[in-house]
Amino acid sequence: MARAAYACAMRTILPALSALLLATTATAAVQPDKVATMRDAALKDDIAYDITEGLTTEVGQRLAGTEAEARARVWAARTLKSLGFANVRTETFDMPVWVRGAETAEVTAPFAQKLVLTALGNSGATPAAGIDAEVIGFASLDELRAAPAAQVANKIVFVTHDMKANQDGSGYGYFGAVRRNGPSVASAKGAAAILIKSIGTDHHRVPHTGVQNWTDGVKPIPAAALSVPDAEQLSRILSRGQKVTIHLTLTPRDTGIHQSGNVIAEVPGRDPRAPIILIGGHLDSWDLGTGAIDDAAGLAITTAAARRFLATGAKPLRTIRLVWFGAEEVGGFGGEAYAKAHANEKHELVAEADFGGDRVWRMQATLAPAAKATSDQLMELLAPLGVTPGRGAAHGGTDVEPTANAQGTAIVDLGQDGTRYFDLHHTADDTFDKIEKPQMQQAVAAWTAMLGVVANTETPLAPGAAAKPQ
């Protein structure tokens, strides 16, 4: 009840008093000067850059459930131990594994030419010799939805869209529906196959893959993404008004159930009974690039930030648990497995880095009302890095959401600049050369500041926890 009264006071107090409140309520645990020192040291720390270089070079692509991801787990555990983390262990789980096969396409009429594409996750297959069919084009998913089945049946559906790059990555949710839902809509109308314009914002011949799941009762059909230039080319060819035919070969296949796993490491807290601060990213990647921005960078940033505590010997109040999740890309299996395996451990706050290696520009948090002072303190420590407060709620990420949802934890989103993220996301171009060290170091500094605050405060942060009597 004491906490609830405090929360009520916080909601009505003048903002000008918040700095004073910080000084009187939080400094017992959090020492802003020490956090600022740790934060600034992170700006000169190469560890995140080196982790990204190591994982992408010494493992490369690491599709979930494959031998490559297993090698990545060995690499991960060895690396986390060598960095000094405690309680490093791997927790495995089983999952279905789909793998890419041949993937080629050629316009056969009216203007013969090859197109560059890549299968979407869980795509059906053509026969090895491919299929030939007429193409029918749609300017949007809505247009496909509105089309009569008779118009679509036995044709290769092509759906384009108009996604543009935005700093906050918005656009992926909306335009991504073309990938997530387009294949099932096309299949339900009897299409022979579906080609989409890549859910991406670049202009390179590197198509963007990504997962899609068939809705109940719908037959899997071949489903692939054309690179953005190839999609624009197909739109131009269709614009001539002549009948367009394509020869399409896609031979992906399901390989059954295989093992994936989460690799876990910790910075033990001074109070072992305090609820856990859960952070991390995902270890698996799509198979086309080396998963540098998605998500070696996220692992590296969160790991480097947690390691600041080990480097300085400044043991946090709460245990920081770092997880390199498996099998995120193909359906979030790692996050689900973690939430299930650790349902009986209390988590205070979750945060995930899964949006590249560029700088943090925005902080958004979902915290207990009583934690306003903590949030303000965090913003004060982030502001010198150019971070601004956002007005929305925090969402976490695929890996930490199952835990957040199950336990009503606090969530902090350190939003990274996504302007170029969807130029690279899920393509062969997601490689180490895309990492800009100063941006990555700024992100590590932001994460360090965040951990310095949330792992050291005694203030309950979780909205679920705050509602309960203490």
Add this chain to the structure above:
Amino acid sequence: MARAAYACAMRTILPALSALLLATTATAAVQPDKVATMRDAALKDDIAYDITEGLTTEVGQRLAGTEAEARARVWAARTLKSLGFANVRTETFDMPVWVRGAETAEVTAPFAQKLVLTALGNSGATPAAGIDAEVIGFASLDELRAAPAAQVANKIVFVTHDMKANQDGSGYGYFGAVRRNGPSVASAKGAAAILIKSIGTDHHRVPHTGVQNWTDGVKPIPAAALSVPDAEQLSRILSRGQKVTIHLTLTPRDTGIHQSGNVIAEVPGRDPRAPIILIGGHLDSWDLGTGAIDDAAGLAITTAAARRFLATGAKPLRTIRLVWFGAEEVGGFGGEAYAKAHANEKHELVAEADFGGDRVWRMQATLAPAAKATSDQLMELLAPLGVTPGRGAAHGGTDVEPTANAQGTAIVDLGQDGTRYFDLHHTADDTFDKIEKPQMQQAVAAWTAMLGVVANTETPLAPGAAAKPQ
């Protein structure tokens, strides 16, 4: 002799008088106001953009000597006729044709992963099942040249380099030696194959192909370019100091002698006896992209500029001959065939556009000394487009050089901005979406101004011609 005396006077006269001289000597033929009007109209002309769109969409890639290039010639002749050009015809010639096969590579140890590469022109082949060999890396072609054969024999040679983007495209000549000469050097030392870092300045997984020719007596070996990110990856892998092995499959083949051709069109001059102004670009492209910047753009710019005369009815004094050359990429066969077929026709000046679709930033000319006033007049008409005079000699280009060399013609180089040219050159990324219309329109305006001057002056321009008595 009168001309020679005039030239002598021009070399000694004060620069301040040159405008007056222009007014008294050149306006009989060249009317700067009319040229400026044509030039400015070109800034609003969509024809070059539309030609580029049409050729890249309706034909796509057009490797020399293939059925695709033959389709391109049909497209070219139809288009040039429909634009109103006179004397449109195709002149064919025979040439050897090499075509790409399978091309895959995989690091097998110490860090198993695929690499993206593409065969270089005239590459030898591996068996269909590929080869396995140890990799030996070199930081430069000089380092490879210095290596003992015993160190290189039976290995896969990897040569990297440090090319950077420059506005004038310099770097391609120097670093391009890795591609042009590296394969023969490696083969002479007994290498099993050679992989080079792409001769390019981008960071995408789209390798740069390009021609290379085996020196006499050297056995063709598999020769390919890794994309820039893959080459950097292989350098990082080699930097670990462990033995690196690669499984390489390249199955290109020679297909024998096939037909290519030049497509020729004209703007007839008022004086049919006056020597010809020869302009153009090349119709063939490499097979990976759709040849938008290399060289649909060059065809389009020169064609649109020549067409300004047809559009305005302003017949030039000298005939402008526009050639869309065949088979440039694979060895300059079209330019050689043209020079041979037209050796008995007198050419005054040659100019070629084969450096993308971006703006003209520099003019350099090789002219008879007596043509200084013409050159000054040209600069005055180019300056409003932001073009500056260069200090070097003009070189023309692969297609027009055989004619220039045989006849001692004048040459004008309208240097286009090459800052992003080698990001795209000879890759799958050379597609229509890379064309920026305002830049292309500026280039057409520069070419229009140039033609307006050189096709209308009575002044002999060719260094060879100026030396002869008139």
